[in-house]
Amino acid sequence: MTVVVKIAISRMSIAAAAAYVAVEAAVAHAGAVDQAIVAAVADASGDLVALLRADGAFKASVGIAQDKAYTAAVFGVSTDALSDDLGANPSLHLGIALRPGVVLFAGGLPIVIDGQVIGGIGVSGGSEAEDRACAEAGLAALGQV
Template identity: 70%
Template sequence: MDLSLARRTVTAEAGEAAVKAAVAHGRAAGKAVVAAVVDASGDLVALLRGDGAFKASITIAQDKAHTSAVFGAPTHALGAELAANPALHQGIALRPGVVLFGGGAPIVEGGVVIGGIGVSGGSEEDDRACAAAGLWALGLR
């Protein structure tokens, strides 16, 4: 019996690059956003609040990143998948740190979830585009 296992996780350098790219994408689109990157366990690695972004977006971005990392799915897809089962949808949605609307995406390397990115401050479409820009900065997607 093994007592431990190795777990891959996103680096601080990668997290910093992703949040910078996500916030820059928002700025270029005229949106003030917050971007957060968490590790595979959902713990914060990097966070950047764009100029003028709402304070509430800080927690929402972190929660989107956390949700994507621990469930291994984009937040919008998870929400859509759970919608068919209202009791399950509501039960999961009520868990602390869980967001079931767009703007969070897992960070996947070699088929393994190593973290998540979350963006808040724009519409769901804006936040998803900014999160995608963060992934692209890492050479993903």
């Protein structure tokens, strides 16, 4: 009996040009309310595709924005929703939170096309609500809701 095994899969990922549109829109949104943020977009595997640091943005925000984009991309949910989902299990919440590159507070959103996660956007530099609003502006620039 011969067993047929699928050897490879095809996976969509965000294009660099789209990633740049998203980070520019997020930084522009923040600039309109006089904020200096960092926006990052990761591909479906969580690898950095684009990053934009506004003039005056905190250096620490660079790594945090990247981590938010990574988290949203690889888990396929917003960073704050992931935290909420894990909240019922404190040991799991702590275990995931301790993983390198994982962020469990607002500002990271997945980028989804036709039900498939193709990347994530992460924003850092403001409050959680401000970071989320800037990430949403980045998604809106891509036609995402």
